[in-house]
Amino acid sequence: xxxxxxxxxxxxxxxxxxxxxxxxxxxxxxxxxxxxxxxxxxxxxxxxxxxxxxxxxxxxxxxxxxxxxxxxxxxxxxxxxxxxxxxxxxxxxxxxxxxxxxxxxxxxxxxxxxxxxxxxxxxxxxxxxxxxxxxxxxxxxxxxxxxxxxxxxxxxxxxxxxxxxxxxxxxxxxxxxxxxxxxxxxxxxxxxxxxxxxxxxxxxxxxxxxxxxxxxxxxxxxxxxxxxxxxxxxxxxxxxxxxxxxxxxxxxxxxxxxxxxxxxxxxxxxxxxxxxxxxxxxxxxxxxxxxxxxxxxxxxxxxxxxxxxxxxxxxxxxxxxxxxxxxxxxxxxxxxxxxxxxxxxxxxxxxxxxxxxxxxxxxxxxxxxxxxxxxxxxxxxxxxxxxxxxxxxxxxxxxxxxxxxxxxxxxxxxxxxxxxxxxxxxxxxxxxxxxxxxxxxxxxxxxxxxxxx
Amino acid sequence: xxxxxxxxxxxxxxxxxxxxxxxxxxxxxxxxxxxxxxxxxxxxxxxxxxxxxxxxxxxxxxxxxxxxx
Numbered sequence: 001x002x003x004x005x006x007x008x009x010x011x012x013x014x015x016x017x018x019x020x021x022x023x024x025x026x027x028x029x030x031x032x033x034x035x036x037x038x039x040x041x042x043x044x045x046x047x048x049x050x051x052x053x054x055x056x057x058x059x060x061x062x063x064x065x066x067x068x069x070x071x072x073x074x075x076x077x078x079x080x081x082x083x084x085x086x087x088x089x090x091x092x093x094x095x096x097x098x099x100x101x102x103x104x105x106x107x108x109x110x111x112x113x114x115x116x117x118x119x120x121x122x123x124x125x126x127x128x129x130x131x132x133x134x135x136x137x138x139x140x141x142x143x144x145x146x147x148x149x150x151x152x153x154x155x156x157x158x159x160x161x162x163x164x165x166x167x168x169x170x171x172x173x174x175x176x177x178x179x180x181x182x183x184x185x186x187x188x189x190x191x192x193x194x195x196x197x198x199x200x201x202x203x204x205x206x207x208x209x210x211x212x213x214x215x216x217x218x219x220x221x222x223x224x225x226x227x228x229x230x231x232x233x234x235x236x237x238x239x240x241x242x243x244x245x246x247x248x249x250x251x252x253x254x255x256x257x258x259x260x261x262x263x264x265x266x267x268x269x270x271x272x273x274x275x276x277x278x279x280x281x282x283x284x285x286x287x288x289x290x291x292x293x294x295x296x297x298x299x300x301x302x303x304x305x306x307x308x309x310x311x312x313x314x315x316x317x318x319x320x321x322x323x324x325x326x327x328x329x330x331x332x333x334x335x336x337x338x339x340x341x342x343x344x345x346x347x348x349x350x351x352x353x354x355x356x357x358x359x360x361x362x363x364x365x366x367x368x369x370x371x372x373x374x375x376x377x378x379x380x381x382x383x384x385x386x387x388x389x390x391x392x393x394x395x396x397x398x399x400x401x402x403x404x405x406x407x408x409x410x411x412x413x414x415x416x417x418x419x420x421x422x423x424x425x426x427x428x429x430x431x432x433x434x435x436x437x438x439x440x441x442x443x444x445x446x447x448x449x450x451x452x453x
Numbered sequence: 454x455x456x457x458x459x460x461x462x463x464x465x466x467x468x469x470x471x472x473x474x475x476x477x478x479x480x481x482x483x484x485x486x487x488x489x490x491x492x493x494x495x496x497x498x499x500x501x502x503x504x505x506x507x508x509x510x511x512x513x514x515x516x517x518x519x520x521x522x
Contacts, residue, residue, distance in 0.1 A: 294497070300489040303482070327474070335478045338463045340454065343486055350494040356501060 006030040006077075006167045010224040013170065014072035014241070020064055024057035024075025027170075028119050031077045034167040035122070041149065043141040044162040046082045046092055047123040053077065057119050071238035072227050074117030079169040081157050082123035083130055084215070085204040086110050093206045094128045094138035096324040097317050107204025109173060109215055109232050116231045121169050124159030128329045130175055130208045131310060132156055133183055133398035136380050137326040144380070145188060147424055151377040154187030154398065156180040160218045161188035171219040171228055177208045178302060179372075179402025181216050182414035186372035186427020189416045192218045193225040195437045197409030200232045209309035212406040222415060222445040229437065246445040250284030254430075254443075255365035260295035261401060266375045266387055268420040273371050276417045276428055276451040283450050290361040290368065294353055295404070299396060301354065302403040304339055304347035311336030355408040355434075362410075362433050367443045372414040372427030374400055401429060411437040413444045416452040428452075456483050456490070 005013065006027055016022040032050050039045050060075045082092050085103035087110075092098045106114065114120065125143045127135045135158025136142035143158035145151040146166050153162045157174030161184035164172055174181040176194040185192025193216045200215045207213055217228035223243055230237045256277065262270070277287050311318070314333045322330055361368060375385055375397050384391045405412040410431050417428035428451050432440025460483040467475040 294492070294494075297488065297492040297494070300485040300492070301494075303485045304489055307482075331472070331475055331478055334467075334472060334475050335482055338459075338466075338479060338482065340459065340486075343489055346489060346494050349498045350489070350492070353494060353497050353501065 004030060004167065006034065006170065009220045010072055010076055010170060010227055011221060013076060014074070017075040018064060018069045024060045024119060025054060027075065028053050028057040028077045028121060031121055031168055031170070038166055039168065042144050042146060042162050042166065043125050044143060044159040044166070044168055045079070045122045046094065046125050046140050046159070047089060049089065049120060049122050053119050053121045060117055060119065069238070070115070070117035071236065072241045073113065073231060073237065076118055076171065077121040077169050078113060078118040078228070079122050079124045079160060079163050079172040080110060080120065081126055081160050081172065081174045083126060083175055083206045084110060084173060086120055086123070089123065091206060092123070092139070093130070094126045094140055095326075096139045097321055099324070103204070105204070108201040110204065112231050112234060113173070116237060124157070124163055124172060126159055127156035128326050129206065129314070130156040130177060130180055131329050131332060133179065133395060134378070134380070135159065135184070137328050139326070142380050145377050147189070148377070148422070150379055151424070152187065152380050154184035154373070154377060157218060158184045161185055161190050161192070164188075164190050164218055164220060171217055171224055173228070173232070174216060174218050175205060175208075176214045176216060176406065177212045178306065178399045178406050181214070181218060182372050182402050182412060182427065182429060183398055185218055185414040186429075187377040187425065189419070189425030190218055190220060191222055191225045191413065191415045192216070193229055193413045193437075193441070194405065194411060195229055195233070196411045196435050199437060200229075207313050209306040209313070211309060212306055214406070222413065222441060222448050225413065226438070226441045226445070229441070246448070247442055248284070249280060249446045249450060252280070252285040252443060252446060253365050254280065254285055254287045255290035255361050255368045256287050257290050257292050257295065257361060257368055257370060259291055260298075261370045264374055264387055264392060264397070264400065265371065269371050269374060269376065269426050272418050272426045273428070277369070279450050280447060285447075287369075288365065290365065292354070292357045292361050292404075294350070294357060297350065298354065298404050298407065299400070301347045301350040302399065302407055304343045305351060305407060307332070307336030308339045308344045351407045354404065358404070358408045358410055358431070359434070367430040367432050367440055370401055370429050372401060372429040373398065376420050376422070376424035376426065405431050410434055411440045413440060415444060415448055418452065456487050459483070459486070
């Protein structure tokens with residue numbers, strides 16, 4: 001190991017902590033020092049829980065000294081997107097609307113992490129109420145991408161991704177309603193998992209669009225995301241640790257949806273993706289073109305499914321404290337109040353069609369593969385970006401390749417697939433079968449060392 | 454309700470509520486609604502449902518047939 005310990009993966013750190021070679025207190029202190037040194041500029045955190053995190057780490061170290069070990073997350077500093085309740089701590093949702101809120105109890109996922117021995121190091125910044133993809137509309141200052149601070153880290157879980165790659169936490173818990181885990185994972189160069197819809201409980205998490213909301217991990221490797229996912233799902237990781245060795249790539253069959261998914265791609269992202277497919281084929285994977293016939297209709301369906309649900313969640317505060325929202329988020333929420341019921345119902349019918357089309361595309365394949373984002377991280381505040389010579393709306397670009405799997409509920413994971421010439425990360429997205437998130441993770445773990453050597 | 458009628462009333466309501474900034478977003482939403490409706494999702498759903506229905510079974514004996522034997 002050459003990098004400082006707090007930049008290592010859980011898979012690397014767990015044996016050191018559980019073996020008593022590294023203390024959780026030292027690891028947690030190192031993360032807190034990174035936060036103190038760099039978060040003033042990057043704004044990844046809203047609340048830093050320094051004293052309680054150190055106290056928690058010391059208690060967990062004492063358990064190790066006494067011969068107790070809760071599993072691979074024992075003593076690992078993990079942050080929570082500030083949409084997720086932690087008892088006694090404000091859940092701001094990055095909004096002035098939530099001023100004065102203090103969580104009465106842990107969200108179910110927080111309680112599960114705590115029981116698994118995670119050190120809860122702080123609450124991360126996000127796009128206000130998770131209703132955006134760039135993490136710049138927030139009451140706590142725009143989150144900045146460490147690869148280029150003039151650019152967005154993606155969102156809405158932007159602070160979570162920034163914290164991981166800068167050593168402020170080893171992993172984080174985010175939420176994903178249209179891509180909000182996978183988008184910042186891709187823009188910052190880390191791993192982000194959206195499990196199958198409904199697998200991980202959302203109780204104690206501020207909702208956005210209930211039928212599209214997911215909770216999942218951001219982490220430094222697929223194996224780390226897998227371990228955290230097991231905890232979030234309610235499984236005992238102690239019994240599953242260590243994870244089995246990755247399956248071989250040889251024999252994997254990967255479906256490549258091109259129609260729609262390749263129609264609007266940045267040239268460098270397109271080249272990175274083509275290189276990844278070539279490397280995977282060289283290692284023995286088979287790639288086959290597949291079609292999702294109604295993919296061009298995804299965006300209108302997503303809009304009519306998500307907006308009314310978001311407006312419903314915010315109807316009360318839109319009436320009582322509208323001035324406390326950031327302007328853009330308030331206007332988009334207001335837009336949801338004008339969607340007609342008949343169009344919302346049509347969107348639900350469309351979701352069923354899309355779900356069956358994704359199922360059909362996955363038949364005979366281990367996973368679907370595509371870029372996570374069609375563009376590298378956009379400049380902060382940009383409303384349009386140039387893609388192959390044509391101006392495109394940033395918001396529609398950010399959601400273009402991820403929102404489908406929120407509509408259908410299929411699990412999807414983003415992992416790094418190299419960088420552009422300017423050093424901006426690109427993400428590779430894999431989507432798997434419904435209710436087989438572990439199958440998807442096994443496929444992703446096999447591909448990971450090849451697409452991001 | 455037609456999309457044009459909806460957009461007109463939505464923009465008037467936004468004005469009444471002092472939300473003139475909302476009107477460009479409503480125009481965007483109207484375009485998306487048009488795309489949603491023109492995609493014919495309900496027809497696709499019906500076709501898929503018909504395609505997945507089981508083959509009709511051959512008719513059984515008429516009611517009472519055999520029961521009297």
